[in-house]
Amino acid sequence: MWDLSAIHLFLLEKATCFLYNNNICGFVYKEEGVLKSLNGLSFLINGVTAVTWQMVLMWFIGGLLMWLAIKKDFEPALLLPMGFGAILVNLPLSGVLGNGGIVQWLFEKGIVASEAFPLLLFIGIGAMIDFGPLLSNPRMLLFGGAAQFGIFFTVSLAVLLGFPLKEAMSIGVIGAADGPTSILVSQVLKSDYMGAIAVAAYSYMALVPIIQPAAIKLVTTKHERMIRMPYNPKSVSKTTKILFPVIVTMIAGLIAPASLALVGFLMFGNLIRECGKLENLSQTAQGPLANLITILLGITIAFQMRAEVFVQTGTLIVMALGLFAFVFDTIGGVLFAKLVNLFLPKDKKINPMVGGAGISAFPMSARVIQKMALKEDNQNHILMHAVGANVAGQIGSVIAGGIILSLARLWGMM
Numbered sequence: 479m480w481d482l483s484a485i486h487l488f489l490l491e492k493a494t495c496f497l498y499n500n501n502i503c504g505f506v507y508k509e510e511g512v513l514k515s516l517n518g519l520s521f522l523i524n525g526v527t528a529v530t531w532q533m534v535l536m537w538f539i540g541g542l543l544m545w546l547a548i549k550k551d552f553e554p555a556l557l558l559p560m561g562f563g564a565i566l567v568n569l570p571l572s573g574v575l576g577n578g579g580i581v582q583w584l585f586e587k588g589i590v591a592s593e594a595f596p597l598l599l600f601i602g603i604g605a606m607i608d609f610g611p612l613l614s615n616p617r618m619l620l621f622g623g624a625a626q627f628g629i630f631f632t633v634s635l636a637v638l639l640g641f642p643l644k645e646a647m648s649i650g651v652i653g654a655a656d657g658p659t660s661i662l663v664s665q666v667l668k669s670d671y672m673g674a675i676a677v678a679a680y681s682y683m684a685l686v687p688i689i690q691p692a693a694i695k696l697v698t699t700k701h702e703r704m705i706r707m708p709y710n711p712k713s714v715s716k717t718t719k720i721l722f723p724v725i726v727t728m729i730a731g732l733i734a735p736a737s738l739a740l741v742g743f744l745m746f747g748n749l750i751r752e753c754g755k756l757e758n759l760s761q762t763a764q765g766p767l768a769n770l771i772t773i774l775l776g777i778t779i780a781f782q783m784r785a786e787v788f789v790q791t792g793t794l795i796v797m798a799l800g801l802f803a804f805v806f807d808t809i810g811g812v813l814f815a816k817l818v819n820l821f822l823p824k825d826k827k828i829n830p831m832v833g834g835a836g837i838s839a840f841p842m843s844a845r846v847i848q849k850m851a852l853k854e855d856n857q858n859h860i861l862m863h864a865v866g867a868n869v870a871g872q873i874g875s876v877i878a879g880g881i882i883l884s885l886a887r888l889w890g891m892m
Contacts, residue, residue: 528570532785539783540564543677552684555769556657556776560677563780575781584774585781589665595775596658596665597743602768603658603872604747605760607840609722611866614711618832618863620814622870625836626878627810628653632803633882639795644891645669647882649796652679653803654875655686656838659740661779663879667886673782674793678800686842689801691850693808694834702816703854705829709862719752730877736887737880744876804837811836811867828863835864838875844868 543561547554566574567581574581588595612618629650636646648669651660660679664672682689694703723745730741751760782788815833822828831850835843844864851858 526570530785532789533568533570535789536568536783536785537565539788540568540780543681546681546684550684553680555772556680557684559773559776560680560780560783563777564783566777567780567784575784581778581781584778588774588778589661593662593665593739595771595778596662597739599658599768599771599775600740600743600876601747601750602763602771604723604744604749605751605763606768607744607748607751607869607872609719609748609869610714611711611862612869613714613718613722615863615866618836618866619870619873620818621811621833621836621867622872622874623836623877624814624833625807625811625867625871626654626874627814628803628806628808629878629882631806631810632799635802636799639799643889644886645671647886647891648672648675649799650803651675651879651882652682652796652800653807654838654878655679655683655804655807655843656872656875656879657683658775659838659875659879661775662740663882666883667891670787671792671796673779673784673788674796675800676779676782678797682801682804683839683842686839687846687849689804690808690834690843690846693805694812694831694847694850697809697812698816698830700854702830703850704858705827706855706858707827707829707832707860707863709859711862716752716754720749723748723752726873730880734877734880734884736883737877740876740879741873744872807837808834829858829860832860832863832867835867836871836874837868838871840868840872841865843871 540561540563543557543564545561546552547557547561563581566572573579576582631650632653633643633646633650636649637643641649644667648660648664648667648671651663652675654660657676657679661672661676664675669675727738727742727745731738747763750756750763811833812830813833815828815830819827819830829851831847835847837843844861844867847864848859848861851860
């Protein structure tokens with residue numbers, strides 16, 4: 479193990495010797511054989527001497543996130559600012575932290591004070607979603623609920639591993655595959671692992687094309703993956719599309735009041751899209767608003783990636799539990815579809831993979847399911863069924879987050 483204090487002293491001596499030997503007057507002098515600096519010049523190397531191995535590790539993690547964003551195209555809008563932010567907040571004596579520090583200010587005002595950033599992002603997400611495939615095939619809504627199984631299973635597992643209940647709840651929501659919901663729940667519950675939870679949520683969302691196929695193949699047969707589902711969509715009226723976000727908001731508010739902010743902002747964005755009178759606002763919400771908030775959210779959440787907060791054994795366990803939650807959310811949806819098939823006639827069977835699309839990673843999960851179906855049978859087109867389950871997962875994830883918060887309030891953790 480390196481002696482960092484010795485390295486710091488060595489660097490300080492070498493830097494001071496350089497100034498003295500090069501006759502940089504007025505800054506360095508020799509007294510009784512000891513080199514000393516004048517005018518507080520030591521501040522030039524204070525940053526170097528304050529570097530810790532934990533900070534260096536966070537630089538590598540930040541670099542890895544940026545590499546994944548740029549090279550592998552994994553959620554670049556989030557992982558790039560998170561990676562760069564992780565480096566910003568882990569530079570010694572960083573000016574982005576403390577009183578007047580912009581990253582800390584953004585975190586305190588945009589997340590701590592009101593959870594504004596995640597909620598505003600939901601307006602943009604809502605404006606992007608077309609609930610038509612779900613409304614034309616309402617039974618897909620069941621899979622949006624079933625695919626949240628991993629959340630509550632992981633909460634139980636985390637408690638068994640020794641995490642306090644509020645931390646277990648925050649960790650479990652990673653399984654929703656919904657970054658803004660994960661951030662909001664972990665903030666409301668004052669989780670000590672908020673940075674790790676955010677990194678896990680967005681990283682696993684980006685890894686949907688890798689994680690989901692492996693999880694689905696684990697619990698399905700080739701024959702099940704080849705099941706065809708005819709698509710005969712029912713006509714959905716404009717009135718239905720307008721009333722849907724209003725009704726969902728009211729139901730969510732009555733059943734799980736703590737979810738109202740999450741569901742309400744998501745549905746408000748969708749209402750802007752569907753009302754037909756605010757096309758410019760809809761495009762703004764889908765584009766400029768969502769993009770700007772995403773960038774700010776990514777670099778702001780890096781405040782919780784400071785070395786002293788992030789570098790701990792618990793972080794690795796949180797990441798592992800988040801992966802567990804994500805996998806079992808997918809498996810939960812698949813197994814529920816298989817259960818439903820037991821009661822359906824042969825010509826009405828559901829391809830179990832559609833159940834796996836009930837997570838919130840929209841539209842990536844639906845695309846992955848369609849790709850898997852075509853790999854097994856190049857004439858098997860189940861995309862629209864998967865899209866229906868996928869948008870149901872958007873609703874299911876925010877309601878699940880609301881239920882977690884409601885339980886936390888009921889049990890006196892808020």
